Amino acid sequence: MPDQGSGRDVRKAVKEFLGRFVDDPDIFEERPIITAGLLDSLVATQMIDFIEQHCGAPVLDEDLELENFDTLDAIEEFVRRKRATA
């Protein structure tokens, strides 16, 4: 699990995960992750599993909103919020 001291660890870990599927994950600094159509739906599912299993943020049904997962900022904020209430 990434260091949980700051949200930056989450950003780095998720980008590293996305870097398995695209050549340059930095592209997601500027473009949405799910709605931009750069990844197929299987990968989006795997990303959510990754966040749940490796970032210490359980993903409940009600958490599955685009607002929580479509950008790196949103994911960082989502994990920070989840960790705070854990």
Add this chain to the structure above:
Amino acid sequence: MNTVTGRFPVAARDRLRAEAERWERAGAVPRTAVATIARTGALGAMVPAEYGGAPWSHAAYGDANRLLGTVSAAAQSLLTVHGMVCRSLARWGAPAVRADWLPRLAAGVEIGAFALTEEQAGSDVSALTCTARPVPDGWRLTGVKRWISFGMLADVFLVFARTPRGQAAFAVRADDPGLAREPEARTAGFRAAHLARLTLDDCAVPADRLVGRPGFGLAEVAARALTLGRLCVAFGALGVAEACRDATLHTAAQRRRFGRRLGEFQLVQGLIADTEVALEGARALAQRAARALDDGDDWAVAQVLTAKLAASRAARLAADCSAQLHGAEGLAEGSPVERRSQDARVLEIIEGNTQLLQQLIAEQVTARWRAATTGRDA
């Protein structure tokens, strides 16, 4: 949620096998056969116990698909689509829908069908055009779904549509106003699979029929359901391949040409060996994929894709070898050999065709390699 509590009884397979040719001629797996399958518990295998199900492991459910696949690929497809619907509703359905629908689905009193495919949205599901318009008391769905397995028999559908906030899934009842269905033209394979064309014309569904969240219809609901569906097709294809191999061995042992049994010819032995190698290789991959899902393996998705591709190819090869050995008999419409040849062809197309799977497997394998070379989760 999956635990090992179930097993598809061989006696049920034998009972169904005795009827399978009749279903093909009639063009429909009958309700009585669905009831026989329901009594095995397989229709409740993807439903949690709190909703009347008795969850099976992926390995056990896979084996049920294999056994049913030896009988009829059309009948096996019931486990594919019904399982996908049950699992999706159990995971994402609103509490009232889960409580109301799942017990009947688990008992097999009602049947579920998976309504994703459209005429221009098969492999490329992101192109779907069916729309869901939000209205004050729920949603209005409009569009046409094609080639929906068990669509003519289903009581409930999981329908995928485009909302203003992205794709979403909806639980729709067959008798909801605005939903009409008609049989698809007879296809070369899957003749008894109740293939339907669904027309949704401003079909009204209440707000709590949304399954999952808008924007995650494909990325969560469909993607996870299709992983289960691909595992089912992989095991179903093993069943088809086993039946073809057995028919090949039977004929090789019985039929004589040029004064010798066919099985004594080395070129025929080649067909038998090729069939066996493909079948047993695919079986190992399918069993590995089922275990990976049961264990929550990070790369289970890749293993399921690989198993589906290998098993559908094995079924096609086994069917081709069997047809070749059976000569004209293997081409006669309605013969078991011809039926399995046509069904094997279908298995290479449904739940992700071979070319799409090759693309996805390459993507997954590359990702796994990248993860390994960067030192994470190899």
